[in-house]
Amino acid sequence: xxxxxxxxxxxxxxxxxxxxxxxxxxxxxxxxxxxxxxxxxxxxxxxxxxxxxxxxxxxxxxxxxxxxxxxxxxxxxxxxxxxxxxxxxxxxxxxxxxxxxxxxxxxxxxxxxxxxxxxxxxxxxxxxxxxxxxxxxxxxxxxxxxxxxxxxxxxxxxxxxxxxxxxxxxxxxxxxxxxxxxxxxxxxxxxxxxxxxxxxxxxxxxxxxxxxxxxxxxxxxxxxxxxxxxxxxxxxxxxxxxxxxxxxxxxxxxxxxxxxxxxxxxxxx
Amino acid sequence: xxxxxxxxxxxxxxxxxxxxxxxxxxxxxxxxxxxxxxxxxxxxxxxxxxxxxxxxxxxxxxxxxxxxxxxxxxxxxxxxxxxxxxxxxxxxxxxxxxxxxxxxxxxxxxxxxxxxxxxxxxxxxxxxxxxxxxxxxxxxxxxxxxxxxxxxxxxxxxxxxxxxxxxxxxxxxxxxxxxxxxxxxxxxxxxxxxxxxxxxxxxxxxxxxxxxxxxxxxxxxxxxxxxxxxxxxxxxxxxxxxxxxxxxxxxxxxxxxxxxxxxxxxxxx
Numbered sequence: 001x002x003x004x005x006x007x008x009x010x011x012x013x014x015x016x017x018x019x020x021x022x023x024x025x026x027x028x029x030x031x032x033x034x035x036x037x038x039x040x041x042x043x044x045x046x047x048x049x050x051x052x053x054x055x056x057x058x059x060x061x062x063x064x065x066x067x068x069x070x071x072x073x074x075x076x077x078x079x080x081x082x083x084x085x086x087x088x089x090x091x092x093x094x095x096x097x098x099x100x101x102x103x104x105x106x107x108x109x110x111x112x113x114x115x116x117x118x119x120x121x122x123x124x125x126x127x128x129x130x131x132x133x134x135x136x137x138x139x140x141x142x143x144x145x146x147x148x149x150x151x152x153x154x155x156x157x158x159x160x161x162x163x164x165x166x167x168x169x170x171x172x173x174x175x176x177x178x179x180x181x182x183x184x185x186x187x188x189x190x191x192x193x194x195x196x197x198x199x200x201x202x203x204x205x206x207x208x209x210x211x212x213x214x215x216x217x218x219x220x221x222x223x224x225x226x227x228x229x230x231x232x233x234x235x236x237x238x239x240x241x242x243x244x245x246x247x248x249x250x251x252x253x254x255x256x257x258x259x260x261x262x263x264x265x266x267x268x269x
Numbered sequence: 270x271x272x273x274x275x276x277x278x279x280x281x282x283x284x285x286x287x288x289x290x291x292x293x294x295x296x297x298x299x300x301x302x303x304x305x306x307x308x309x310x311x312x313x314x315x316x317x318x319x320x321x322x323x324x325x326x327x328x329x330x331x332x333x334x335x336x337x338x339x340x341x342x343x344x345x346x347x348x349x350x351x352x353x354x355x356x357x358x359x360x361x362x363x364x365x366x367x368x369x370x371x372x373x374x375x376x377x378x379x380x381x382x383x384x385x386x387x388x389x390x391x392x393x394x395x396x397x398x399x400x401x402x403x404x405x406x407x408x409x410x411x412x413x414x415x416x417x418x419x420x421x422x423x424x425x426x427x428x429x430x431x432x433x434x435x436x437x438x439x440x441x442x443x444x445x446x447x448x449x450x451x452x453x454x455x456x457x458x459x460x461x462x463x464x465x466x467x468x469x470x471x472x473x474x475x476x477x478x479x480x481x482x483x484x485x486x487x488x489x490x491x492x493x494x495x496x497x498x499x500x501x502x503x504x505x506x507x508x509x510x511x512x513x514x515x516x517x518x519x520x521x522x523x524x525x526x527x528x529x530x531x532x533x534x535x536x537x538x
Contacts, residue, residue: 148420
């Protein structure tokens with residue numbers, strides 16, 4: 001929706017296609033249509049009716065679809081062999097193949113960051129608060145850990161506190177990992193005073209940013225704040241802050257920083 | 270206690286010193302004494318009274334001590350500058366320094382695996398069930414992930430299912446990580462049929478096995494079984510199975526494998 005608002009603001013009115021059971025009902029505020037898994041022909045037709053020249057894929061799918069909820073339409077049936085190929089392999093390649101599929105239908109797929117570049121973190125602090133020297137050490141370590149996690153294709157984030165890696169993201173996702181750090185601290189398994197430690201998020205090495213750009217948002221800030229962290233570091237140019245104004249406002253309120261860190265590779269660390 | 274039983278069996282009666290609030294009350298079945306954090310002089314005297322020639326440090330400490338529970342005795346006070354040095358730095362170095370401290374008092378510190386070598390996994394299957402070809406792929410990936418986790422000094426374990434890394438161990442520890450995989454599966458966030466996937470555990474690259482050998486046990490098997498995993502792989506020669514007979518019995522019952530995997534390094538993967 002923020003991407004849609006940015007597009008409208010730029011004079012490029014958007015049509016939002018929501019995936020039933022996955023997308024935010026709030027898309028109803030915009031020109032929109034709901035689609036089911038497998039309604040490929042209908043998606044194709046909706047895009048053409050709208051006269052869209054570019055497709056943006058935003059967000060992630062939290063569950064693999066239940067076979068009973070899939071409604072294959074004629075174009076989907078015709079494309080079945082190619083679609084079957086898409087569902088094999090890791091999550092990354094599913095999305096990369098989905099892009100190629102839509103491109104094969106003649107659509108141009110662009111990244112949300114191309115439509116709304118102001119939502120992508122640059123290489124500096126977005127907040128009033130900036131990292132202390134101790135936080136700088138935790139940023140470097142958490143970024144190194146997040147890159148290792150991405151290299152394993154396991155996740156995109158990690159938490160380091162007082163020069164110790166305390167959490168690595170797997171299938172549970174960023175929010176559950178941050179909640180875990182809060183729980184470990186509440187249980188006395190981790191302890192520190194005041195705000196310490198950093199949550200870092202990076203894109204995976206081979207991640208297609210057009211379909212699967214890593215994101216943080218106000219909820220990420222809330223969870224990091226509840227865990228007692230000093231701040232958040234995101235890979236500059238490759239992580240989107242979906243509700244930037246609100247996220248920064250909450251970080252400022254909590255006395256936390258959000259910083260973009262220069263793009264690096266695992267080889268650097 | 271298994272180490273104590275092994276020592277007695279080998280004609281080397283042991284004295285168990287339990288750390289109050291941490292050690293298993295079951296040590297009362299053996300010759301034992303309870304000590305508090307900071308009772309260094311008392312520990313030293315108990316060891317000398319018993320006529321012990323070797324010290325084995327077994328298990329891990331789950332919480333950093335509350336300052337109010339520390340009872341510094343005269344030897345501890347005298348050693349305070351050295352003890353203060355021990356508490357700085359990461360967890361690994363605390364233990365390595367503790368070994369040097371006890372060695373400095375004239376004691377010989379040996380590893381539990383030297384007293385009870387039969388508890389260390391070799392490079393083969395301990396169970397009736399052996400890994401399928403698909404499980405072999407998951408073993409390789411989970412071992413690679415576990416080594417990356419160890420390289421970050423974050424933890425010792427990882428879980429891979431169907432060639433995807435789904436969980437990486439941080440400060441929450443092995444049990445909580447395995448429980449998380451079970452929860453993600455119960456919630457439909459991960460799904461597979463039958464037993465699939467592997468939990469792998471390795472020593473960290475610079476881990477002092479004398480004080481901090483990675484362990485698995487019957488509870489690990491239970492949690493891996495509850496998560497729906499096909500089996501457990503441990504680094505051969507560097508991971509101890511604390512209650513080997515019971516752990517293997519439960520794995521056999523569940524139709525799971527436990528295998529030792531040839532020692533490798535991160536550079537191999």
